[in-house]
Amino acid sequence: MRRNLVILATLALVAAACSSDDNGSTESGPDQVAETTGDTSDTGDSVPAEPPESEVTEPAASSDVTLTLVTNDAFSGVAYLLDPFTAETGIEVDLIAGGDAGSLVNQAILTKDNPLGDVIYGFDNTFLSRVLENDIATPYESPASSVIPAEIQLDPTFTVTAVDFGDVCINYDKIWFADNGLAVPETLQDLIKPEYDGLLTVQNPATSSPGMAFMLATVSEFGEDGWLDYWSGLADNDVDVVSGWDEAYFTSFSGAGSGGPRPLVVSYASSPPAEIVFAETPIDEVTTGVMEASCFRQVEYIAILQGTEFEAEAQSLIDWWLSDAMQAELPLNYFVFPVNPDTAIPDVFLDNTIVPESPHTLDPEVIAENREQWLDEWTSTVLR
């Protein structure tokens, strides 16, 4: 403990010395790096100020490299998926995490001049344009990427690489609908009918990524002229708006957690298989279902951050992510579909989910252009 205090005191003194030179200027980062990089070289993850060496092309076999993967909170929970990569290549991967997909991208943009790490993973197609426009990633077309369907990859420049996808869909409580003798809604239009009054919980798109996806599904379905009228209808039908997925699913939804009052909730197409995998006692049939017409396609991407010192190693991580070994692990660990159509998917996953034939999608550029305005309009329509 005393050592930590000593470290702290030392930190304080050094920093006081540093900051007295630059007088509060915020643009002083690079100078300080130049002055003190040598002191921190033992940690192996400090970021150098030099530009990446372009001649690094040989395949990575160096065992003493540690890659820093900047990722979202969700993936941090399954970091063990990367162990085989380290075993195979000798490259260690350190994770740093700082929130959801939106925070992740914004943090990477803010630290563009002095990147947080070497590789970024975990942002989706709704943030794709922001990543591309802000020029934070270095293109890399992996030899393994040829298998990725174009409608999933979306970025032909391969500045980012699609590695998995899933669908945000309304889940329903089969038991509730059976008990109440009500038909499960089939279309989004159904949800504003009187018989479905007070049954649906959604997340606020301003604070939740599935909430945003569902809002985009309605824009895709009803068009830019009609989607707000639809939401007025939902508001009249007493739609429940909560802040995050966990609250919606575990507290508001009747089909899970502590058993809330509402039988319809915005969640994922992969939630029913997860209910089976994480059932308390083994069950044959899951009691929640997915409403296909409500699904919005979410694709997750990986990219090499500009300025990395370990470009070759970062490339080998992307190659490996697309390999069958990693792709096959994704469904039952991370509850997403592999982008490689040839990867075998476990039955328990396939049998309990749906792959919508034509999920809702929107051009990432259109999303980027309208995100803030749509959010404002949604807020004034639904919450005021």
Added chain:
Amino acid sequence: MTTATVGKHDRHRLVEKLKTVNWKGIAGGLAVAAIPLAFISIFFLYPVGSIVWRGLAPDGTIDIGPIKRVVTDPDLRQIAWFTLWQAAVSTVATLLIAMPGAYVLSHYKFRGRSLIRAAVTIPLILPTVVVGVAFLSLAGPGGAMGVNLKGTIWIILIAHMFYNYAVVVRTVGGLWGHLDPRLEEAARALGANRFQAFRRVTLPLLRPAIGAAASIVFLFSFTSFGVILILGGARRVTLEVEIYRQTAELLNLPVAAALAVTQLLGVFLILTLYSRYQNKRSVTLNLRPSSEVEKRPVHLGQKLVLAANLLLMAGLLFVPLAVLVKRSLTTEQGLGFGYYTRLSDPGASSVLAVAPTEALKNSLTFALIAALIALFVGGLAASIVGYKKSRTTQWFDALLMLPLGTSAVTVGFGFLIALDSGILDLRSKTIIIPLAHALVALPFVIRVMVPIIQSIDNNLRESAAVLGASPIRVWREIDLPIVAKAGLVGAGFAAAVSLGEFGATAFIVRPNITTLPVAIFRLLSRPGAVNFGMAMAMSVVLMVVTGLVMLGVEHFRAGDVGTF
């Protein structure tokens, strides 16, 4: 000739004057202040300044457009107003409900008191998402109490009381338990009734501690995030929520910065007013050992007061906690320890990324480090703020409170862009976690210690100084024995803040280290009965661990009694 004499005379006077200046004292004061100042500058002012500057002056010159927009936009003004009034009402309500609790827990001896004193702190550490589960299943849609308070101001107030009850009990009770009971007895003997004696004698003496508690509760409620999001419903927005939306989701840094400045100015103004008021009011007290104050409740009235307060604590604090315990025990086979066994099952680690014991160890290690840092830095700061009453120390005081009143996203994103190079490149270092915890815990430590330090009779210090004691010696011999107990209470708070990882620590980019709250979030981010059940079980583990830490603090306190 004459000029030379005058010059000599002046010089002589100057030398004499310089002799009377307590250089040792000033140097000592500066040396003591240097560490808290450096700490707050590096880990708060520099990061927050960086992110705000980046927002307001993206090109190097300040653009006042966003500030104008924030000041004139009716929506944003309404958000600012709601933030302010709900915080003010929460503070008053918490004080009203917790003051009697502070009295009974500091004045009445009864079986199980240490346990209850430890237990009231537990709410402070619970993640809001878990508290949300408990509150909504009691008073949400379809809740057990039959009323749906979700989205109303009432459930926000109750949640803020739930979280802050311990702040009042511990801060006010800490002083109240040592007030000379003879003062009030004298007032009674002179003909004052019980209420008059309280209002005219006790209340004024307690003001420093009440003010201290009020300032913490206010800042906590002012920057409330999870409570507002989960219990307040989507329609209620505070500055904190809006700054999060603008920064983390929209990357609209100019507006976020303008909002952050508004928030900071508001907090700073209120803190300065508070601190001036505080300095005018604080008086030196003759503190007594708690053994002279405490008594067993004997009269019926006393027993009723005690019973009523215990009932209130049960309703406000322990019922929601009991809901979580019950949830954690509710399995498909009925009540049982199924989810707890799962936590100890090696298979569980695959869901959590690490073994639950590892998460527990991480949490405890961080809590210990954070408490030590906060105690060290906060102790030094408190001795300055409490020792000298001046405009400078008022500013210093308000400055050190700011982290608690600043948006977590602002601090988190500030860390990201400021602490990014050289020895300060902490973004991927483990130490950033306890450092951030200590930053938020600092105000708790200072607020608990200052009222006690201010009540120490300065004559004692002066006599010691006259007798030749150096400032450090004076502090060690006079202040330390008295403040040590307050320091322990502060350290307990700091540990709780760290265990619960609340406030500014939530949005800090950090290495992937699993603590108990992180494990709970992770479990709650996936569907499945097992994940929900294990999250509840883990919350109970977090509650029990916190309870034990607080019991430990109580134990140390008990061992210290009688030093003054």
